[in-house]
Each structure stands twice: as C-alpha cells, then as structure tokens.
Amino acid sequence: MMKVLHDTIHQLTIPTPFAVGDVHxxxxxxxxxxxxxxGVRTKEAWEALVLQLKQLGYSPNDIEQLILTHHHPDHIGLVGEFPRAHSIVGHSFNEPWLTxxxxxxxxxxxxxKDYFAFFGVPDVYLKYLEQMKSELGHFGEGSLTAVIDEGDVLPGHDQWRVIGTKGHAQSHLSFFRESDGSFIGGDHLLAHITPNPVLEPPYNEGQERPKPLLQYRSNLNKCLQLGIQKVYPGHNEVFSNLDELIPAQLKLQEKRANKVFEMLQVKEQKPFAICQQLFPKKFAKQLDLTMSETIGQLDFLENEGKILATVKDGILFYQIK
Ligand SMILES: [Zn+2]
Incomplete structure (x- = not known):
C-alpha cells in the first residue's frame, strides 16, 4: 500500500505588542x-522567530515562500525579512497594505471619514483616524508574487486547498488539507474568542461596502461542512471541536444582535448611539473595532428583515420593522 506523505507542520509562537497577545x-x-x-514587525518578534526556527534546524535564509492568511500587522509584519524567499502568496487585497x-x-x-459621519459619530472622535495611520509602521513591506483565492492549491503544497474566509478581513484566506482535515485558519476560526468582523472600504472603487459579519457567518457555515478535524489558528491553542464551537459562536453573535434589537424597540437610533450603549467603556478608545461590531449586528438584523434603515440629514437611523 502506498503511504500518503504529508507536509510537516510546525507551530511557532511570536509575541505582539497588541491586546490579542501572541500570534502563531x-x-x-x-x-x-x-x-x-x-508575525509583527518588532525586534522581539524577530528574535522569537529566529530562535524557534533554529530549534527546528532552520534559519530565516531557508524560508523559500511566505503565505499570508490576511493583511493585519500581526500577520504580515516580518514579510520583508526573508532575503531568500522568492515568493509571497496571498489574496490580492494584501497588496495595497504590503506596498x-x-x-x-x-x-x-x-x-x-464619510461613513463615521453617516453613522452619526461626532467629529471629536475622528482623531482615531490619525492613530490608525501611525500604526502602519507595524506592517511589513513587500509585494505579492502570486495571487491565490478560493479553490486554488497552495503553491509547493499540493495537498492544501485555499478556502475563502472573508469577514475578519477582506483579504482573509484559510488553508485546508482534506486528507487529514487539517485547517490553517488565521483569525477566522479561533477558540475562546470570536474574531472582530472588521469594517473595510470596498477594494474596487464604486462597489458597495462589504458586510463583514454576514461574510463571517456564511464562512463559518461553510467551514462546518468541510470536515475539519484540527484547526491551526493564528492565536490561542490548536483545537478540534468545530461541531460545538461554530454553532456556539453563531449563537453568541445572535444574542448580541438581539441586544441591539431590544435597544431599537425602545426607539429608533443612529449606529453611533448603539455603539456607545454596547461598549460604554471601550468605544472612545477603540472606535474602529466597536463601530465595526455595531455595524455588523445592524447589518445582520437588517438582513434578517427585522430592522429598517432610514437616512435623515445625511445620518443613518435604524428602527424596528
Ligand atoms: Zn487579524
């Protein structure tokens, strides 16, 4: 009988300066x-990476290819530090971040700026946009040599299939090996935390804005059908109980949406007012993530046909149907 040889896979754990903690x-x-x-672009991250490569018998010069799950700074930070890597592969939407x-x-x-005004965010909170720019230093520099997407096979790893997993990021891809159900999930599937469905502009001008929470939900359902046995995530521990985890995450999100629905039962409201009630302590400091979460729940309720959007003087309001 022929033995099926699998690629070997090793997890390396890299520190980040972000609230999320280590990244794998x-x-x-x-x-x-x-x-x-x-990983992220810091000295500590680089040293941790070099040390762990060494423990496996490798050095950074041995890396031939970089494969990206998505464009966030804790995932692409050191992308430019591998002089012998001849290829960088990922979703095309990584490119503007890398370059x-x-x-x-x-x-x-x-x-x-436009959407926050539309959502009713007062100007005084727009200083957050400046902060966003200052964080760009954590992003690595480079350029994709090959673009991959849903259904493709990973170059150099023909047992691994690319699975489109937009939601947390518009550039998000995961990688699935059918023969043993291994799944490299980036930030799409995580134990203990539900990833933020992050609001992003459309990558092609003139298109409608993506609805990240709806994408995330539909990709969770897709993953439930794949036969995943073991998830190698971007954060926290490796896990395998998807049949429990995915329905639990979907339910948790529905519970959050219901909280928003109850707020709207009291009166019609603009998105920013809902964000303040959902995250009274966090909204001012983490406006991007808290607004993303709020808009996600509103997109969900609207998609379910439970609420209605109206625009008054350029500001969005939601009411129950
Ligand atoms: Zn991420």
Missing part, C-alpha cells in the same frame, strides 16, 4: 519550505 505562524515543509504568516499604497490609504481614510 506555521512552518510548512512540502516541495518548498514555507512560512504561513509573518503601502498611498492612494489606497487616502481612499481608506476618506471612507471612514
């Missing part, structure tokens, strides 16, 4: 030696 990257040995994700595309960032900033 994965060393994948197949026809090429790949690193899935590249620090000025016109993209301007459009990004304008999108949030």
């Amino acid at each position: 990257v994965y060393l994948l040995k197949g026809d090429v030696l790949s690193l899935v994700d590249a 620090k595309d000025e016109s993209f960032f301007n459009r990004y900033e304008q999108f949030f």
Whole structure:
C-alpha cells in the first residue's frame, strides 16, 4: 500500500505588542519550505522567530515562500525579512497594505471619514483616524508574487486547498488539507474568542461596502461542512471541536444582535448611539473595532428583515420593522 506523505507542520509562537497577545505562524515543509504568516514587525518578534526556527534546524535564509492568511500587522509584519524567499502568496487585497499604497490609504481614510459621519459619530472622535495611520509602521513591506483565492492549491503544497474566509478581513484566506482535515485558519476560526468582523472600504472603487459579519457567518457555515478535524489558528491553542464551537459562536453573535434589537424597540437610533450603549467603556478608545461590531449586528438584523434603515440629514437611523 502506498503511504500518503504529508507536509510537516510546525507551530511557532511570536509575541505582539497588541491586546490579542501572541500570534502563531506555521512552518510548512512540502516541495518548498514555507512560512504561513509573518508575525509583527518588532525586534522581539524577530528574535522569537529566529530562535524557534533554529530549534527546528532552520534559519530565516531557508524560508523559500511566505503565505499570508490576511493583511493585519500581526500577520504580515516580518514579510520583508526573508532575503531568500522568492515568493509571497496571498489574496490580492494584501497588496495595497504590503506596498503601502498611498492612494489606497487616502481612499481608506476618506471612507471612514464619510461613513463615521453617516453613522452619526461626532467629529471629536475622528482623531482615531490619525492613530490608525501611525500604526502602519507595524506592517511589513513587500509585494505579492502570486495571487491565490478560493479553490486554488497552495503553491509547493499540493495537498492544501485555499478556502475563502472573508469577514475578519477582506483579504482573509484559510488553508485546508482534506486528507487529514487539517485547517490553517488565521483569525477566522479561533477558540475562546470570536474574531472582530472588521469594517473595510470596498477594494474596487464604486462597489458597495462589504458586510463583514454576514461574510463571517456564511464562512463559518461553510467551514462546518468541510470536515475539519484540527484547526491551526493564528492565536490561542490548536483545537478540534468545530461541531460545538461554530454553532456556539453563531449563537453568541445572535444574542448580541438581539441586544441591539431590544435597544431599537425602545426607539429608533443612529449606529453611533448603539455603539456607545454596547461598549460604554471601550468605544472612545477603540472606535474602529466597536463601530465595526455595531455595524455588523445592524447589518445582520437588517438582513434578517427585522430592522429598517432610514437616512435623515445625511445620518443613518435604524428602527424596528
Ligand atoms: Zn487579524
């Protein structure tokens, strides 16, 4: 009988300066030696990575390919630090982040200015947008050499199939090996935490804005059908109880949406007012994430046909149907 040889997969754990804590990257040995994700761009992260590669008998110079799950700074930070890596592969939406595309960032900033005004956010909170720009230093620099998307096979690792998992990020991909049900899930599937469905502008101008929570839910359901046995996540421990975890995460989100529905039963409200009630302590400091979460729940309720949007003097209001 022929033995099926699998790529070997090693988890490396890298510190980040962010609230989320450590991030995992994965060393994948197949026809090429790949690193899935590249930690954050700090000295501590680099030292942790080099040390753990060394413990496995490798050095950064041995890495031939970088594979990205999504564009967030804790996943692409060190992407430019591997001189012998001849390829960087990921979703095409990583590219403006990797190349620090000025016109993209301007459009990004304008999108949030416009939408925050539309959501009823007072101008005094817009200083957060400046802070967003200052965080760009944590992003790695580079450029994709190959674009991958849903249904593709990972270059150099032909047992791994690319699964589209937008929601947490518009660039988000996961990687699935059907033969043993292994799944490298980035931030799409995590134990103990539900990832933030982050609001982003459409990547192609003129398109409607993505609805990240709806994407996230539909991709959770998709993952439930894949036959995943073991998840190698971007944060926290490796896990396998998807049949429990995914329905529990969907239910938790529905509970949050119901809380928003109850607020709207009292009176019609603008998104920012709902955000303040949902996150009274957090909203001012983490306006992007708390507004993303709020808009997510509103998108969900609207999609369920439970609430109705109206616009008054350029500001969005929701009411129950
Ligand atoms: Zn992320």
